[in-house]
Amino acid sequence: MIEQSHTASVLYNIEPMGVETGLLESFSSYLIRVAYEHNITVGHLINKIVIPEMNKEYLERSTIYGGNSFYEGAKTLNGFTDNTTKVIKVMEMLTSREDLANLTLCKLKGLFPIRNLLKESLAWCPNCIRNWMDNGKVIYYPLIWNLKSVNICFTHKRYLIEICPACNKKIDFLRRHMVPGYCPNCIKLLTQDPLNKEKDKLEMLWHTFVFQNTQSLLELDTSQLSLIINQDRVFKQLNLINEEIFLGNTSSFSKFTNIPKSTLRDWLKEGNLPTFNGILLICYKLNIKLLDFILQCPQKSASIFQFSNKVDDLNKEKINRIPLDVVAIENNLKEILLYDTPISMMEAAKILGRDRRVLYSHFPDYCKKISKRYSDFIKEKSSHRIQLLKEEINYAFYALINNEIYPSSGKIEKYLNRNGLLREKVLQDHWRGLITQSNFLVEGKKHFNDEFK
Template sequence: MESRHNTSNSSALFALPPIQGGGNATESLLSYLVRLARAHQIDARRLVRYSVWPALPLDGAGLAISFYREDARTVNGIGRYAHAFTQALERLTSVQGLEGLTFQAWKGVIPEIGAGFLAKEVRWCPTCLAEQRHQRVDSHFPLVWSLDAYQVCTRHHRPLQHLCPWCGKRQQLIPHYPDQARCTHCCGYLAPASSMQTQETIQETDLRRAHSLESMIATPEDKIMPTQPQLMAILQTAAERWTEGEKKKLSRILGLGDRAISGWANKQQKPAFPQLLQIADRLDMTLHQLFTQSLPDRAPSSSSPDQIKTRPRPAAQLSKATLESLLRQQLETSNSAEPVSRILKRIGVTRSYAKYWFPELLAQLTYKHQLSRQQATAERQIEDVERVARVFRNIADGGSYPSIRQMSQALRPYRLSLQREPLREEYNKLRESIRNTELSRP
């Protein structure tokens, strides 16, 4: 499982060999960091704070608690923390090639800031962890587990887990105890012995997608570094082969919308990671094959340019003048103040289309709805205060003192509580009036 790596004779930290091999065999850089702490028998966060963080090539960046809660997950990604931690750990351990424990090889085609790439929580395959323990190897988390779209383990055909089987809590990105196989809250083992026998049914589509994601993590010999221009060249070839050069039709074939590919080409933008993954899925190729193999001669069989039927855009169904007339009619209707979203849904246009042409009308409709809600809230509050007064008098007329407990019981069926300030003020006022009446009696 261990690939070739270079070490020098001296280093500040142990020259711990990384676990590599491509696919789901390669561990993540965070996993390597925790194993390094275990090798030194220290708290993983102490290793980060006192050894790794001071060595990071970052300008004026102090270690904040938010790093452990959120930013630590990007150490496995393509951004500045992935680059900085790779450099620091290579310098501290004298082990080279640690960028292979991250997705930095794909930074040329994946945007650094974007949704749907890295998972926001720690996930694992219990059977994989149980096997590691059974084989007496260091507990480690494969890099592919940190991808948001990676949902199932391809070795054991079971979904990844994200909650401790003992305490039901999520795991910290960088734990204190230097063993990722232990819960960061109760220290229970995340893979009970029963994990070895568990069998679950998963979808074939989930398996294919998981294999596609694993292909991103190649061995050092097969590593690729795709770029945005390379992706555009692939899509241009596909357009010329299948749609006579029309990128709009190709976008539809790939399920990306009408202007996705043209937008990437014109603005030199990178597609969001879920879009890149969808392209490979529709072409029935892995992400690695998308950049290393030739495209098929025929378009995806699920749809062809002639077979594609898309819903007409709302703008084509409704003219600008008609839309303006309907919006003004809704604005002038005195007995109606619906939410803008409901109005546009009934009319049959999107908010972006209506806002582009008539932003002032939409603002007025929004303001009208807000006023209506405020008025309704005020009216309900008056009714609730009157309800408190009636309940108070009913209890008093029955010969009982309207205590807070009795009032709360009587108000419960109406879903009212004296914890609300206006209702509490009304109750205090009524209670004071009773006291004054009793004091005024001879």
């Protein structure tokens, strides 16, 4: 698993997983594995080895005083920010490797904007992790799982998980104490398989398209891709589609793709780069591959995209006048009401490919039930979250008392490593109640008054 470089290096020259495949390892995952192979924590690797080589004073101060500056920005490590480039250069120097940029989305810089490109927290397939563990293989987190548009594991035909089933918490991409395949919050294996969201055929068609086309894009060699693509090509392709398929009718283009007209017009006028998900949606609607969109040379004299509907039909907007299949839609709405995890009517409308207002107009009872079920679910989830946080506050509160430390809001937040936790009123009120009930009321009166001046 570990390969030593021919030249001396500070760290082991570890081979990234999934090289030249669509399941290429992410850079954040690589950092976790490097720490694991050296039998040190991720915190030690970052604070003692990586940051000193970056010549960043604010990061060095953070390591001394226990700040989270590096970790709070860790989700961008798999993207293409300046911070990504700097950390990659340091790790390549420390490991004597020259290919770590491939573990990020650096190849897509200038092609898609970074906004809405990456998830906010880790996502994983428990089946993959379980199979790797059972077969003695290396456990890692593929880069493709990090993309916000990708929500399934194509291998196991299932949705990715974003909340640990054991502790009901999301997992940051990088934490000081992380071991591949384990939740850093509760130290439980990430192989637990909660009741998976019921698969909807239409929804799975879209997710499968996204996964396969994203996988094909990530499999492209970085050096070759950089020579072929640029943002001008994307703008030209969009305008070519608009002219040749929709005869310059942006409204028809917008209605067909369900992309807001103002957004689409901005892309066509080269105001902003189209989002990755936006381009995927256009390709999906037009039944073309993402790589064909990116790599094919646009020629106005030829129709470069295969499209089954005639331009005249599009202009008359017949494509948008799909008759309502009342029985089918009603059955789908009934199925949605049986989902283990409730969804909103907005999400239901997307799954059915129908405008939400149309559904409410024809199926008001079902829509209200779906909406109420989702609303109740969110309230229950919020209540559960507050209860868990109160339990954490209780734990920290009495732990500080037992150590004869006044349990101020700042001390509790620092103990739990949750800055700003007690800014939330319901949690602040809970903390005040603990203060009132504790024996610290008299002894800590001065501290208490200072806290609320």
